[in-house]
Amino acid sequence: MEALYHWCRRLYDDTAINYTICYDPFDRARMAHGILTTIELAATCLVFSVIIGVVGAWLQGSRFVWTKRIVQGYIQFFRNTPPLVQLYFFYFALGNLMPRSTNAYGFQEPMLDNFDWAVIALSFFAGAFNVEIFRSGIEAVPTATVEAAEALGYSRLKAYMHIVLPLAFRVALPALNNNLVNLIKTTTIAYAIAVPEMLYVSNQIWSDNVNVPEMMIFLLLAYVGLVALLVWGMHRWEHAMRIPGYGGGT
């Protein structure tokens, strides 16, 4: 590792290509922390948004008019407003209404911090799209299949969990894939409320060292890598879940 640090330093001296995240221990530590924060934020939002999608799609098929209306209202609200605006709204407007607790320094602090709000805002944002994605999957399940389940004595919830959802999932997976890739990229807006993720850290580093092009290139490659990882995982999953003659192409 020492050799690599040394090489980066040499690179800067010889060519003015300045990667402080490689040779400067402080910048290296904050970038490592930034990458971890991005992964943590993305992973948490991924899980919550899928849960919201599954539950929301189930509620959408409810017999009660008001349940359907509430889900529809939620989808419209989150799909029709920009995620950055939602984030500001959650953090600065709603965040201030939260009950306050006294923190370790004797300050009155609102209950949820900026990371929590980023998770909430982004999960609900991506979740709204996931509801519609799962709905499209559910509608692709033939009514005959659902009726067959009912004839066998399945309740609505049981039929949803054991029959409809597993089939719907396979149909919805490519679209879900798309939305989750988008979600990973959208985590960058969390820097607006000072969540120290990759873009936030890069921004601070290039302000300190004036190495904008270098950091931009690093950021792009880092996101290509992260998204590639997700896509690879999703494809593996898609493949593992394949049932002959049902979606997934070949």
Next chain:
Amino acid sequence: MCKRLWKTSLLAFLTAATGLVAIASHADAVDDIKKRGKLIVGSKADYKPYGFRDSSGKIVGIEPDLAAHLAKKLGVKLELVPVVSSNRMQFLQQGKIDVLLATMSITSDRRKVVWILDPAYYSSGTNILAPKKANFTKWEDLRGKPVCGIQGAFYNKKTAEVYGAEIVAFKSTPEVYTALKQGRCVGFVYDDSSIMGTLADKADWADYEMPLPTIDETPWGMAVRFNEYRLYGMVSEEIQKWHGNGTILEEEKKWGVKNTPFAEEMHNKYPEWH
């Protein structure tokens, strides 16, 4: 084709990295400004009292006043473009502005990217704005605590690296003031000159103070693109004049800032303009 693309992108990257971007061959900036009939200056719009928006939304303050002097000297109209710390030098490099006049502290790294004018027109140090009840007395008191900052400010790193504070940095000051008042951070690390301007607003900030010794007194520099010799010479002479004839001292008085030792010292340094 692919090979050429690679070569071009590598070349573009190298040029950008060495800070030679966007100064390609065009006529002298002074000619451009005169032909255009207006001088475009990048200034802060969230930095009271140096550059901020008044109730009508117009950008006013010490720096817009100085920019107006410059435009008058060139005999053209003035256009102010609001910039923030993290994009101001890029705006200048890309030619979106002719002159950068935006509370920029001079650092050696910045001198490599834009042409910073001598002499410095102003100076400030670093301090924090904190609630009185926090009772901070020394910088070490900030260790492990969340401290608000502005994205792109150079002292964020030092506050984190040397004094161990956890920097929570936002895009501009309104967000920071909101976060500070909501108790999301224990203080706001910023230029002492701006903090004094904020504290002058007694109604809003009565329970706050600037408790620490000011550190890192650093001069502020205006900047132009590299090799704009005529513009550089002209602006540089203007700065000397502002110091000598007391323009800077008057501006401080006009906007409610106590005359700083730096401004007084510079005033005495250029007696030929008295």
